[in-house]
Amino acid sequence: MINEGKGHPFHQFAVTALQGKMKFPVIIFMDEQNKFLTVIPDFRTAENLEPVLRFFKEDIYKTTKYEEFIKTFVSQIKKTN
Numbered sequence: 001m002i003n004e005g006k007g008h009p010f011h012q013f014a015v016t017a018l019q020g021k022m023k024f025p026v027i028i029f030m031d032e033q034n035k036f037l038t039v040i041p042d043f044r045t046a047e048n049l050e051p052v053l054r055f056f057k058e059d060i061y062k063t064t065k066y067e068e069f070i071k072t073f074v075s076q077i078k079k080t081n
Helices: 012-017 046-057 066-072
Strands: 026-030 036-041
Touching (some): 026 046
Antiparallel strands (some): 026 036
């Protein structure tokens, strides 16, 4: 994949992954075979991003829908006052 010089500065990978909707920041999740799993747009706080990271890192996405996973998710981020 290359930047095809189509009047924008974006690499073809980014254009393909974001389906031409070039909005940043964005996190792209892919599996071991480089298959796109999902795209998470916009800024996320640590508390908001933690369940998403665990969902994909621990391969939970292979057996459980995110909506079900999040119902029982328990954060491991220590709260400070």
